[in-house]
Amino acid sequence: MSNTPQQQAGEPAEQNQIDSYRRKLLGGGAAIAGAAALGPGVFFTSVARAKPADQAVSSEVRWGFLIDANKCADNCDKCVTACNDEHNLTGFGRPETDAQWIRAVTLRDRKTGHTTKLPMMCQHCAHPPCVDVCPTGASFKRADGIVLVDKHICIGCRYCMMACPYKARSFVHETITNQQEYSPRGKGTVESCTLCVHRVDKGEIPACAEACPEKAILFGNLNDPGSDISQRMATEASTEVRGDLRLDLGVRYQGI
Amino acid sequence: MKPTTFREIDGTSKGYYVLLGLLGLILAAGLGSAYYMEHNGHWVTGMNNQIVWGMPHVFAVFLIVAASGALNVASISSVFGKTSYKPLAPLSGLLAIALLIGGLMVLVLDLGRPDRLIVAMTYYNFKSIFAWNMILYNGFLAIVIIYLWTMMQRKMNKYSKVAGFFAFIWRLALTIGTGSIFGFIVARQYYDAAIMAPMFVVMSFSFGLAFMLIVLLATYQWTGREIGSHIVSRLQRLQGLFVAAVLLFVVIFHLTNLYATQHHGVENFILAGDNIYSGLFWVGYLLLGTVFPLIICYAPAFRASIGWTAAAAVMVIAGGLSQMYMIIIGGQAYPMDLFPGKDVSSSFYDGVVASYAPSAPEVALGLGGTAVTFIAVMIAIKVLRFLPLSLANSQTDPHYSAEER
Numbered sequence: 001m002s003n004t005p006q007q008q009a010g011e012p013a014e015q016n017q018i019d020s021y022r023r024k025l026l027g028g029g030a031a032i033a034g035a036a037a038l039g040p041g042v043f044f045t046s047v048a049r050a051k052p053a054d055q056a057v058s059s060e061v062r063w064g065f066l067i068d069a070n071k072c073a074d075n076c077d078k079c080v081t082a083c084n085d086e087h088n089l090t091g092f093g094r095p096e097t098d099a100q101w102i103r104a105v106t107l108r109d110r111k112t113g114h115t116t117k118l119p120m121m122c123q124h125c126a127h128p129p130c131v132d133v134c135p136t137g138a139s140f141k142r143a144d145g146i147v148l149v150d151k152h153i154c155i156g157c158r159y160c161m162m163a164c165p166y167k168a169r170s171f172v173h174e175t176i177t178n179q180q181e182y183s184p185r186g187k188g189t190v191e192s193c194t195l196c197v198h199r200v201d202k203g204e205i206p207a208c209a210e211a212c213p214e215k216a217i218l219f220g221n222l223n224d225p226g227s228d229i230s231q232r233m234a235t236e237a238s239t240e241v242r243g244d245l246r247l248d249l250g251v252r253y254q255g256i
Numbered sequence: 257m258k259p260t261t262f263r264e265i266d267g268t269s270k271g272y273y274v275l276l277g278l279l280g281l282i283l284a285a286g287l288g289s290a291y292y293m294e295h296n297g298h299w300v301t302g303m304n305n306q307i308v309w310g311m312p313h314v315f316a317v318f319l320i321v322a323a324s325g326a327l328n329v330a331s332i333s334s335v336f337g338k339t340s341y342k343p344l345a346p347l348s349g350l351l352a353i354a355l356l357i358g359g360l361m362v363l364v365l366d367l368g369r370p371d372r373l374i375v376a377m378t379y380y381n382f383k384s385i386f387a388w389n390m391i392l393y394n395g396f397l398a399i400v401i402i403y404l405w406t407m408m409q410r411k412m413n414k415y416s417k418v419a420g421f422f423a424f425i426w427r428l429a430l431t432i433g434t435g436s437i438f439g440f441i442v443a444r445q446y447y448d449a450a451i452m453a454p455m456f457v458v459m460s461f462s463f464g465l466a467f468m469l470i471v472l473l474a475t476y477q478w479t480g481r482e483i484g485s486h487i488v489s490r491l492q493r494l495q496g497l498f499v500a501a502v503l504l505f506v507v508i509f510h511l512t513n514l515y516a517t518q519h520h521g522v523e524n525f526i527l528a529g530d531n532i533y534s535g536l537f538w539v540g541y542l543l544l545g546t547v548f549p550l551i552i553c554y555a556p557a558f559r560a561s562i563g564w565t566a567a568a569a570v571m572v573i574a575g576g577l578s579q580m581y582m583i584i585i586g587g588q589a590y591p592m593d594l595f596p597g598k599d600v601s602s603s604f605y606d607g608v609v610a611s612y613a614p615s616a617p618e619v620a621l622g623l624g625g626t627a628v629t630f631i632a633v634m635i636a637i638k639v640l641r642f643l644p645l646s647l648a649n650s651q652t653d654p655h656y657s658a659e660e661r
Contacts, residue, residue: 092299094299095603096304096305096306096605096611097298097299097304097305098305099305100305100603100604103602103603103604103606104602104603105594105600105601105602105606106600106601106602107595107598107599107600108598108599108600108601109597109598110597110598110599111597120594120602120604120606129441129442129443131381131383132383132384133383133384133385133386133440133441134381134384134386135376135379135380135381135384135386135387135390136375136376136379136380136381136387137379137380137381138379153372153375153379154368154369154372155367155368155369155370155372155373155375155376156367156368156369156372157367157368157376157386158308158309158368159384159386159437161305161308162308162309162441162443162444162588163441163442163443164443165442165443165592165594166594167305167306167592167594167604167606169305170305171298171305171308171368172297172368173297173298173299173304173305174296174297174298174299175297187297187368188294188297188298188367188368188369189368189369190368241594241595242594245442245443256595
């Protein structure tokens, strides 16, 4: 019942094992050399690049977002539109059952009246409740921290939707047409933000981050201390939504 | 006590076939509804992305919980050695199987992809309580079938105590597993409570016995077999005890929540909200499903009355369904507290009470599962010897003597 992404992509597992072994060996050598000669920063920056298509996903990378709610402009929904366009999330004019992978949320402090706006999507938890509760293992987390649904073994029980603390998931309530080949969907299964895994694997950034005119959504490798996202998080305050649950989120917010 | 003689029912009367036909129609409506929902997609139901589990789950969980409780009478006789209940043990096992099959049918037919049932049986994520439950449900069916075999096949009788003990442990695990489906959900304010597991266990005692009483009393009335005051009043008091035990757990559950400030919002919503859930709690669960049955089960005026005991059982079932609706739907309707201290709004119904109105197909599917249960029982008692010819006091009361009559 293994669902490693490389097997889903239809690549021979054996080849991947050899590759993985080689990578570990070379990576180990490079780490020693890098640590000795150049210092850790340079080495870590090198693994932050997108992986070649024939390489397995590695836990050396942890993809994530840093979202600055202070920059999120009123009446702007470009991230939402970009996501809908990217994944062809065309609605049926039924907001209660139409899928939403990202949504603009407005917060108003009950005491002070201060309002904040932010985009909310799958938080790509390190300990995702949706993965814990999924009976078949259709909800899974890739080694690089991206939480996905395997549409082939999802039975549509919706337990993950019950368990997600972020309301991040949608159930496909009706027949879907015009799917994007890189973003398969299907009636009767559950889906959510894929962190635009098809783009990330090619070295591009997710559609919402790309579309944000204010650059409020910063995408990057949380495991790389030299990445922009890590540097920003090291010097500026940021927080997790419902951090009390200790889920170690891939998405952090500023200004809330 | 005289030895018990078990006999099939005749099952040739007009009433038998009319009832079977009616149940068949309900089942057909349920299956048709399932096809309609799957063909069109779930948008035709009342369920949506906020209320993801609807009326089918209310019925399914209720029937599954009742299934393990229906086995109680058999457990009391085999495990705890109460001879009064021994003549009822085979019916108890049969009803347990029938209820579980009915409940599982509803659960499976409401899946987004019921065609992938084989996937659910072959891919297991053992951290998921749902996956455990699939094993617990299938195992329960197998164990109770074996248990019935040890009870009904004379040369196997010597194993029936062992089988009964094993079935009893398994049924406890099953209901703990079902309650933990909700108990393990950390995300939502109304769930995430360990007490859910034992609360579901006592709920199962109560709902299962209520089904048992209805089937038993109706069958004996309609077939003209004798049922004595001894067994009726014992079961009546047992039902009262179970109803009181559920009440105890409900009180503890709510008191715990009311003590913690962070749960005041959801408690206020469930207990004092301007919504259906508060009505279901006070009128459905508390008044109809608890207070009235307690009076009927314990007030001397109703002692051993077949009519009133059956009425109490029907009320327990109505109250139990109210309670299940309140837990499953109400727990989802209350908005999740993503940002404590903030009013939240979005296009995805953040911060607002989710709306849900059960659609006709959902209700039909739930009733269809219930019909399966009764159809299975009706056919089984006609072809196999599940029911004692008589449940007169001489058959059930170990202290019975003719002079006392």
